[in-house]
Amino acid sequence: MKQSNSIFLNGLNEAQSHAVDHFHGPLLVVAGAGSGKTRALTHRIAHLITEYKVDPSSILAVTFTNKAAREMKDRLELLLAKRLSSLTHGKPWTALQVAEQREIRNRIHREISRELWIGTFHALFSRLLRFDIDKFKDPEGLTWTKQFSIYDETDAQSLIKEIVTQDLQLDPKRFEPKKVRWAISNAKNQCLLPDDLSNNQEGQRGKLVAETYRLYRKALAANNALDFDDLLLIPVQLLQQNEKIRTYWHSRFKHVLVDEYQDTNWTQYELIKQLVTNGKDPSSFQDWNNRSVFVVGDADQSIYSFRAADFRILMGFQEDFGKKSLDNKYDSTLVKLEENYRSTSTILEAANSLISNNKERIDKVLRATRGEGEPIRLTRCDDEIAEAEAVIHRLRILDASNPELNWGDMAILYRTNAQSRAIEDSLVRWSIPYIVVGGLRFYDRREIKDLLAYLRLLINPSDSVSLLRVLNVPKRGIGKTTVQRLSDAASQLKIPLWEVVNDPEAVRSLAGRSAKGLLIFSELINELQSHLLSSSPAELVQLVLEKSGYLSELIATGTDEAEERRRNLQELVNAALQYQEESEDANLEGFLSTAALSSDADNKDTASNRVTLMTLHSSKGLEFPVVCLVGMEQGLFPSYRSLDDPSSLEEERRLCYVGLTRAKEKLFLFHASERRMWGGMREPAIASIFLSEIPEELVKGDIPLSGGATLRREKNLDRLTRIDRQSNKKSFPSEAENAVRKTYSGPSPGKRWSVNDRVEHSSFGEGIITHVFGSGEKISLAIKFSGMGPKILDPRLAPLKLIDE
DNA sequence: CCTTCACACGCCTGC
DNA sequence: CGTGTGAAGG
Numbered sequence: 001m002k003q004s005n006s007i008f009l010n011g012l013n014e015a016q017s018h019a020v021d022h023f024h025g026p027l028l029v030v031a032g033a034g035s036g037k038t039r040a041l042t043h044r045i046a047h048l049i050t051e052y053k054v055d056p057s058s059i060l061a062v063t064f065t066n067k068a069a070r071e072m073k074d075r076l077e078l079l080l081a082k083r084l085s086s087l088t089h090g091k092p093w094t095a096l097q098v099a100e101q102r103e104i105r106n107r108i109h110r111e112i113s114r115e116l117w118i119g120t121f122h123a124l125f126s127r128l129l130r131f132d133i134d135k136f137k138d139p140e141g142l143t144w145t146k147q148f149s150i151y152d153e154t155d156a157q158s159l160i161k162e163i164v165t166q167d168l169q170l171d172p173k174r175f176e177p178k179k180v181r182w183a184i185s186n187a188k189n190q191c192l193l194p195d196d197l198s199n200n201q202e203g204q205r206g207k208l209v210a211e212t213y214r215l216y217r218k219a220l221a222a223n224n225a226l227d228f229d230d231l232l233l234i235p236v237q238l239l240q241q242n243e244k245i246r247t248y249w250h251s252r253f254k255h256v257l258v259d260e261y262q263d264t265n266w267t268q269y270e271l272i273k274q275l276v277t278n279g280k281d282p283s284s285f286q287d288w289n290n291r292s293v294f295v296v297g298d299a300d301q302s303i304y305s306f307r308a309a310d311f312r313i314l315m316g317f318q319e320d321f322g323k324k325s326l327d328n329k330y331d332s333t334l335v336k337l338e339e340n341y342r343s344t345s346t347i348l349e350a351a352n353s354l355i356s357n358n359k360e361r362i363d364k365v366l367r368a369t370r371g372e373g374e375p376i377r378l379t380r381c382d383d384e385i386a387e388a389e390a391v392i393h394r395l396r397i398l399d400a401s402n403p404e405l406n407w408g409d410m411a412i413l414y415r416t417n418a419q420s421r422a423i424e425d426s427l428v429r430w431s432i433p434y435i436v437v438g439g440l441r442f443y444d445r446r447e448i449k450d451l452l453a454y455l456r457l458l459i460n461p462s463d464s465v466s467l468l469r470v471l472n473v474p475k476r477g478i479g480k481t482t483v484q485r486l487s488d489a490a491s492q493l494k495i496p497l498w499e500v501v502n503d504p505e506a507v508r509s510l511a512g513r514s515a516k517g518l519l520i521f522s523e524l525i526n527e528l529q530s531h532l533l534s535s536s537p538a539e540l541v542q543l544v545l546e547k548s549g550y551l552s553e554l555i556a557t558g559t560d561e562a563e564e565r566r567r568n569l570q571e572l573v574n575a576a577l578q579y580q581e582e583s584e585d586a587n588l589e590g591f592l593s594t595a596a597l598s599s600d601a602d603n604k605d606t607a608s609n610r611v612t613l614m615t616l617h618s619s620k621g622l623e624f625p626v627v628c629l630v631g632m633e634q635g636l637f638p639s640y641r642s643l644d645d646p647s648s649l650e651e652e653r654r655l656c657y658v659g660l661t662r663a664k665e666k667l668f669l670f671h672a673s674e675r676r677m678w679g680g681m682r683e684p685a686i687a688s689i690f691l692s693e694i695p696e697e698l699v700k701g702d703i704p705l706s707g708g709a710t711l712r713r714e715k716n717l718d719r720l721t722r723i724d725r726q727s728n729k730k731s732f733p734s735e736a737e738n739a740v741r742k743t744y745s746g747p748s749p750g751k752r753w754s755v756n757d758r759v760e761h762s763s764f765g766e767g768i769i770t771h772v773f774g775s776g777e778k779i780s781l782a783i784k785f786s787g788m789g790p791k792i793l794d795p796r797l798a799p800l801k802l803i804d805e
Numbered sequence: 806c807c808t809t810c811a812c813a814c815g816c817c818t819g820c
Numbered sequence: 821c822g823t824g825t826g827a828a829g830g
Contacts (some may be wrong), residue, residue: 065820149810218810228820299808306818416817420821438819473808479807513806599820617818639817655818 007083008047012040019296019335020044023052025288026276026321028261028314029296032366033351033661034342034623037296038068039674041259042075044294044662048255049112050083054290056115060253060275062124063258066598068621069119076116080108114584117253121268122228122597125235126150129226130589132245136238139193140214142221144234147460147589149225150596152444155465157181163215168208175208188229189237189265189308222496225464228544232267239274249547250278253290260620261297262311263304267312274322282321293321293773303617303655305648307770316361340366340661342623344373347667350694351660356651357693366661375700376667378691383674383682384419384631388426390793391628394668395611396430398626407433411624413616413659419630420613427611437614443595445551447565448572452595454544455537457498458529459588464490464494464497471501474553476517485510486518492771493782494792500792502526507688509780510773524548537591538576545569616659627663629656632671632688656690669699752802753781753795761785762799 009017016036019029020043031037045061048054063069082103083092088104089096096104117124133144151159161177164170187197194217198210220226226234239246253275258264264272276293277285295317302311318333321612340348345368379394381387395410412423415438427434442448450473453466460466464487472478489510490497500506502525507518524547531543545551551569552560578584579594612624616637631637637656642648660667675685757769759781767785773792774780781800782790793800 023807120820231820303818304820307820418816418821441819475808477807481806597820636817641817 001299003046003805006047006408008043008050008079012036012043013335013337013339015335015339016040016043019294019337022292022294022335024290024292025047026282026293026317026333027295027335028317028333029294029337030362030364031296031298032340032364033298033301033658034340035337035366036071036339036341037259037337038075038621040337041257041296042072044257045072045076045116046079046083050080054255056112057117058252058254059116059257060124060255061116061118061257062121062259063118064120064263064621066120066123068259069123073113073116076115076435077105077108080112081105081498084108112415121264121271123593125271126226126231126593126597127666128249129238130593132238132242133234135242135245137236137241138221138237142218142219144221144224145460147224149223149456149460149463149466150231150593151220151223151225151465152228152596153181153228153767154444154449155225157218159223159465160184160212160216160477162218163212167215168212170208175205180209183209184216185227185229186308187213188233189267191233191267193237206790222462223464224460225465231266231765232271236267236270236274239271239405240279241614241684242793243279246274246279249275256293258293258295258296259297260301261295261317262299262302263309264295264313264742265308265310266313267308285321297755298364299360300358300364300654301620301658303651303658304652305651309361336364338365338367338586339369341369342664343661344368344370344665346373346375346698347660347663350376350698351657353695354660354690354693355657356573358653360647360650375665376694376698378669378671378699378701380687380701381670381672383672384422384428385425386674387630387670388422389671391423391630391668391670392426392430392432394628395432395626398666405625406609407611409625410628411612411614411619411622411626411662411728412628412630413614413619414630415616415639415655416631417615419636420649423613423630433608433613435608435610437612438599439616441599442568442575443566443598445568447554447569450550451541451544451569452592453574454528454548455540455588455592457525458532458540458544459592461498461502461525462496467497467501470548471521472517476514476521478511478514478517478521482511482518487655489773489780489782489792492773495790498525499789503792505794505798506780506792508797509792532588535579536576537586537588538573538580541569541573541576545573612779616655619662620658621660623664625663625665626668627659627666627667628670629659630670631675632669632691633675633682633685634688636675637688638690651691653693656688694792746748753779758803759783759800760792760803764788764791767791768804 006021009020012020016039016368019027019040022044023265029037029040031040041061045059048059061072063072081101084104084107085091085093085096090101093101117127119127129148130146132144133574157177160181161172162228164175164177164180165172171726192200194210194214196214198207201207201210214707220230239249256272256276258272272293273279273282276282276291295314297314299311299314302309302314321333343351348366348368355361379388379390391412398405398410399407412418420436420439424434424436443452453469456463456466459469467485471483486500487497489506490500501518502512503520504519504522507515507522511518528540528543531540535543554566575595576591579591579775583590635643638649638652642652656716669691671687671691672685677683753769753772755769758766759769760766761783764785767783768782769781770790771782772779773782779795780792781795782792784790
């Protein structure tokens with residue numbers, strides 16, 4: 001079956017060809033930095049389609065970022081286009097006219113790449129959920145529809161905060177929503193449900209976290225919303241419980257490829273397993289005919305354990321899926337790519353030496369294929385401002401003395417986003433063009449989130465988080481008290497907030513002066529909803545902008561900041577237009593998913609001729625001729641949180657390894673002896689331990705280096721930069737806190753209206769009072785009439801009379 | 806009842 | 821340094 005004459009095997013080394021040509025069964029590709037794994041992945045897909053005649057729609061390829069997905073598609077299209085051009089035109093690709101090229105690419109896109117499922121775990125499985133989530137049966141009876149909203153971290157946290165303070169009546173200072181959210185996220189990423197978590201917990205605090213998790217999940221369902229973690233966890237549950245759906249997707253995706261496998265978590269692993277083996281135990285799964293699972297990764301580049309990635313999943317792959325190892329090199333389930341085509345041998349040697357300090361590794365060496373290159377340069381600076389100046393100075397020298405180097409060939413990498421500021425200042429001072437990747441996402445800007453909240457509300461009126469966000473934006477005179485009254489009513493009636501807001505009588509009854517604003521708002525939403533089916537996403541964005549008064553308010557404000565926001569919103573319209581161009585059946589749900597799941601790094605093209613600034617994490621998968629790595633100091637990099645924890649320190653070291661191996665030609669390291677942390681305090685800083693792990697002979701210091709001995713001695717000193725870990729103090733709700741459970745002012749004896757009273761309404765007929773809101777003069781009644789949902793009425797206005805028993 | 810202003814507090818990394 | 825929360829003002 002081996003097709004050794006395939007053009008997609010040309011120019012590959014032995015190990016790469018082996019990976020590309022693999023057809024049946026599981027294969028783990030251990031791919032060191034710069035060993036051509038993206039090449040192997042794209043060639044493999046092309047090879048599967050053209051040589052093994054695999055239907056493109058049966059290929060599922062998981063990438064780590066959307067950007068990587070787009071690149072993979074582009075490269076694949078180009079590969080296939082080149083092949084097609086020699087087949088159909090008998091000419092090499094470059095000899096074709098532009099129009100011919102375009103026609104071929106369109107054809108490839110239409111017939112092949114459009115059919116492929118390539119994307120991040122989150123993007124792919126939210127797509128799957130848009131098909132099947134309505135068939136999901138939750139053990140606690142929760143339900144979702146295809147119109148579900150996707151909540152980002154902020155939305156999720158505000159929901160949790162609400163639960164902690166309102167439902168559980170806990171002090172958010174002691175039971176921090178952020179930490180609780182983190183614990184819940186961790187559980188979800190390990191495939192744990194509320195009950196599982198509860199059973200895992202001993203102390204009261206743990207039990208409370210599990211209880212928050214349960215309520216949080218319930219709240220998400222009430223909002224018809226999912227958080228990022230649910231996009232993976234719900235599909236797992238769905239595939240586990242529903243054999244029909246599982247078998248469908250199992251039969252559909254015959255070839256599954258996963259990039260950056262070292263950064264998968266247990267929930268993602270479970271997804272892969274369900275799809276590949278149809279839920280069977282992988283070690284005994286036999287039915288590999290015309291089916292494969294192909295994972296690529298490098299345990300030394302695992303840098304996401306903070307979001308529950310576990311590289312032991314990669315290390316256990318063979319045992320999970322494979323037969324026992326016979327020949328270590330070309331085992332039927334393992335290929336190692338160990339030849340590095342990216343970096344000079346100096347850079348590689350430094351990286352190899354650094355990473356050898358880690359204990360938890362798969363044995364792997366990275367062999368250089370390029371020359372020695374220049375020594376690594378290390379610069380020590382007085383503080384972060386001097387550091388920024390030193391970096392820029394270095395880049396300017398390079399720019400002046402190397403005509404072949406452009407600004408776009410240079411990258412400045414740092415541990416934390418906050419470090420970019422000082423460097424940006426210097427770049428501006430020297431008028432050097434630059435781009436900052438990461439940090440605040442475009443879709444996290446306030447005005448963008450506001451507009452997206454409108455759109456989410458339109459398709460998913462249950463989404464109360466979005467409703468609350470835009471209810472009074474722009475200002476409609478609807479204040480906190482009114483909102484609280486409406487929310488209380490909604491939660492007691494167990495109906496979405498929107499149903500209260502959308503009921504004019506309820507509004508008139510519950511709200512005072514702000515009733516007018518509420519009526520305007522609900523009319524607005526109803527009107528916008530009427531355009532849902534007939535308008536494109538971009539048109540809808542424009543409509544919301546105009547009809548909501550958002551745009552006119554910004555124009556009226558007239559400040560620079562407002563103008564900036566207006567431009568961003570225009571950019572959102574453009575993003576919607578671009579989305580429409582790129583996808584076949586463009587709809588608003590799709591656009592909103594794309595928006596929720598895109599990261600800042602996805603949108604920036606690094607092609608423009610600018611110096612790139614980013615965190616080490618975002619640099620994964622990229623390469624640059626020139627790399628400057630700044631802030632190599634204890635407490636910063638490695639981060640202070642890792643200093644007393646060996647396994648986090650190893651992760652920091654892997655991060656450093658990733659950073660070093662981004663460089664192709666020239667590598668510059670910087671550290672400062674003093675640094676302003678946040679606010680103003682100047683903190684003395686000492687050189688990073690990682691510097692002492694790079695062989696001295698590879699490094700040339702601008703200043704005399706403190707040797708490894710000094711560093712090792714300093715290592716044992718008490719860290720000035722270290723911040724004491726918070727002691728594990730428990731925070732239980734006190735007796736007092738428990739005692740002040742909120743009571744709504746129900747009917748007091750002697751009042752005219754009470755719960756369970758039977759009433760008669762002149763047009764709705766007979767009903768029963770289910771709730772009484774408010775007290776004194778101002779009360780509202782929730783009444784259940786037969787044949788309709790609960791109505792909220794003001795007894796002073798509504799034609800009601802009490803029926804005597 | 807809603808808006809605005811001031812102050813306190815905290816930031817690692819990100820789909 | 822930005823965000824979120826609280827008290828005073830309108």
